[in-house]
Amino acid sequence: MPKNITIIGAGIVGIATASYLRRDGHEVTVVDMRPPGEYTSFGNAGILSPGSCVPQALPGVLSKVPGYLSDPLGPLAIRPAHFIKALPWFLRLVLASRRSRVEQIADALRPLLQQTFEAYAPLVEHAKVSDLIRQTGYTVAYSSRAAFERDALPWQLRRERGVLIEELDRDGIAEKVPQLGNGYEVGLFLPEQGFVRNPERLTKALATRLQQDGGRILQRKVLDIEIGPDGPRALVTDAGNLAVETLIICAGSHSNEFTAKFGDKVPLEAERGYHVTYSDPSVTLPMPVFLPQYKVFVTPMEMGLRIAGQSEFAGNGAEPNYGRADVLEKQMQQIFPGISGVDATKWMGRRPSMPDSLPVIGPASRLPNVYYAFGHGHIGLCGGAPSGRALADLIAGRTPTVDLQPFRVTRF
Numbered sequence: 001m002p003k004n005i006t007i008i009g010a011g012i013v014g015i016a017t018a019s020y021l022r023r024d025g026h027e028v029t030v031v032d033m034r035p036p037g038e039y040t041s042f043g044n045a046g047i048l049s050p051g052s053c054v055p056q057a058l059p060g061v062l063s064k065v066p067g068y069l070s071d072p073l074g075p076l077a078i079r080p081a082h083f084i085k086a087l088p089w090f091l092r093l094v095l096a097s098r099r100s101r102v103e104q105i106a107d108a109l110r111p112l113l114q115q116t117f118e119a120y121a122p123l124v125e126h127a128k129v130s131d132l133i134r135q136t137g138y139t140v141a142y143s144s145r146a147a148f149e150r151d152a153l154p155w156q157l158r159r160e161r162g163v164l165i166e167e168l169d170r171d172g173i174a175e176k177v178p179q180l181g182n183g184y185e186v187g188l189f190l191p192e193q194g195f196v197r198n199p200e201r202l203t204k205a206l207a208t209r210l211q212q213d214g215g216r217i218l219q220r221k222v223l224d225i226e227i228g229p230d231g232p233r234a235l236v237t238d239a240g241n242l243a244v245e246t247l248i249i250c251a252g253s254h255s256n257e258f259t260a261k262f263g264d265k266v267p268l269e270a271e272r273g274y275h276v277t278y279s280d281p282s283v284t285l286p287m288p289v290f291l292p293q294y295k296v297f298v299t300p301m302e303m304g305l306r307i308a309g310q311s312e313f314a315g316n317g318a319e320p321n322y323g324r325a326d327v328l329e330k331q332m333q334q335i336f337p338g339i340s341g342v343d344a345t346k347w348m349g350r351r352p353s354m355p356d357s358l359p360v361i362g363p364a365s366r367l368p369n370v371y372y373a374f375g376h377g378h379i380g381l382c383g384g385a386p387s388g389r390a391l392a393d394l395i396a397g398r399t400p401t402v403d404l405q406p407f408r409v410t411r412f
């Protein structure tokens with residue numbers, strides 16, 4: 001039975017979800033104050049990684065934080081004014097870093113992300129943008145064997161869940177990515193991974209196709225939600241009220257502003273990250289590379305080479321601190337000495353991050369006709385299409401091909 005479904009959020013998660021629902025014949029309206037793909041889904045590193053099943057917090061996380069925070073070129077920053085507010089979230093993160101919990105999280109994420117390429121395929125084919133997706137694999141380059149050995153656990157967790165990982169020596173790294181030079185002692189090649197050549201164009205192309213297929217996209221800010229005895233009745237927007245029947249929250253790092261109205265308190269932080277994109281044609285790469293010493297990905301986008309990384313906790317509303325992007329610029333000069341930054345562009349985005357690195361996918365806890373798909377943190381591009389497909393299955397009464405229990409909103 002086709003339903004009338006409204007989605008708040010036109011990022012990759014909202015648009016992929018809308019696309020799958022429209023394929024099922026539902027009437028779909030997406031509401032966003034910005035054009036599709038112009039918030040966090042705009043400028044990520046583009047990595048599609050079926051193997052990214054390892055949570056952000058691993059055993060021993062606490063011992064690493066002081067080192068990261070005291071290093072001005074380090075990957076982590078917490079604004080003092082935000083620290084107290086975010087403290088409960090950090091405590092949950094530490095709780096989630098226990099070995100037994102880490103294993104459970106990896107068990108939950110792997111089947112979801114394993115579907116990444118397969119779940120995007122019908123959407124990009126239909127939108128005629130299959131060229132945006134490349135399954136080249138990616139290379140990880142460690143400067144020393146000692147650094148590689150310190151990272152043994154995350155690679156073990158991936159291998160135990162069937163992720164293909166090939167170890168490379170200096171010559172192997174040079175063969176895969178000659179542009180990296182010979183300053184790296186140990187490398188890894190993950191052949192099943194890949195990337196999107198332009199994440200913004202991907203979201204926009206799927207959104208355009210959705211509209212051609214009869215879906216609606218309304219550019220409005222949602223200010224409030226009117227709730228009746230049977231669930232949500234209307235969205236209160238800056239352009240008047242909009243009646244709703246079934247509602248899905250895909251509002252990225254703002255999603256908890258809405259779930260709270262439905263009685264679902266969700267620990268969600270805007271984990272801010274940055275990118276710098278270089279148009280210098282003298283450095284191109286055959287595939288993305290990950291540099292663990294900086295915790296950055298460098299990805300060959302269609303608009304140039306993009307370095308992306310950094311984790312900054314300052315709240316949703318704080319102004320960007322482009323000093324964090326300057327850190328990325330310094331690192332880029334170390335990785336590719338002499339790369340021209342003449343036309344380099346800088347960007348900040350807000351990862352919708354849950355303390356246990358698991359998104360929320362599934363029904364609201366109390367109200368009927370309300371569903372959630374948000375909180376994908378570092379893996380929202382990978383997880384967008386699989387999450388959208390799972391939610392469409394759920395709404396259609398089909399059994400999702402992924403177990404959604406670990407992603408339930410009531411887990412906290």
Ligand SMILES: Cc1cc2nc3c(=O)[nH]c(=O)nc-3n(C[C@H](O)[C@H](O)[C@H](O)COP(=O)(O)OP(=O)(O)OC[C@H]3O[C@@H](n4cnc5c(N)ncnc54)[C@H](O)[C@@H]3O)c2cc1C
Pocket residue numbers: 008009010011012013014031032033034037038039040041042043044045046047048220221222223250251252253254271272273274275297308309310348349350351352373374375376377378379380381382383
């Ligand atoms: C530097 C960086 C690198 C990253 N690299 C990768 C990567 O390589 N691979 C990967 O898988 N993921 C990566 N990510 C994470 C990924 O980008 C996010 O998880 C993903 O974009 C989240 O998508 P989303 O649709 O949930 O949220 P968003 O793209 O943030 O979309 C949410 C939408 O909700 C709208 N909205 C919010 N509030 C309202 C309101 N009141 N009214 C109307 N609309 C509203 C916003 O305008 C926005 O358009 C990276 C993130 C960053 C910052």
